[in-house]
Amino acid sequence: SQTIHQWPATLVQPVGSPLSLECTVEGTSNPNLYWYRQAAGRGLQLLFYSVGIGQISSEVPQNLSASRPQDRQFILSSKKLLLSDSGFYLCASSYHRVEQYFGPGTRLTVL
């Protein structure tokens, strides 16, 4: 079974600072990887997905970017955070198009 790790668990950053959130997956090879964001009291919004190393697709235009430097590593970044970037960020993994498994999430607060 897949295990998804995310860090940090919580993060408080000032507006205009950079961001790097990391996600790693254990227990599978060549998974599809996803970044979602959940605003307070809302459902999840798909931000990025990746089908392989170096292959990133963006679903929503924003000041965030994603990278996949290794098969089981997925990174979410920003050069300059905005207040609207606050939220709960979840990484997910799926293999052979079965259900998506989620990591524990990172709670980001931008002040």
Next chain:
Amino acid sequence: AQKITQTQPGMFVQEKEAVTLDCTYDTSDPSYGLFWYKQPSSGEMIFLIYQGSYDQQNATEGRYSLNFQKARKSANLVISASQLGDSAMYFCAMRGPPSGGGADGLTFGKGTHLIIQP
């Protein structure tokens, strides 16, 4: 475009009663999958149950069952014999056919906050 609608922002249910959480969806694709996830206050998303659009029978997983009515485009979650630990947010989600890039992210509803009372 795909859309998921959950019309119950919150529900209060007595312990041991059955619960039905509503979900309707909209898609023009013939091939799709429907999911339910549970999100406790800790924030983790816990997969509960899956129904494929071509599945002939309704999915069941322990106390969870999915009442799939394809013609009505509804996929309600039924929890039998509710427990205090069932209190959480519940999200309905849909996966469509792979996009041009080959991946298939989920489209989520806004969720239902279920509170089980003793």
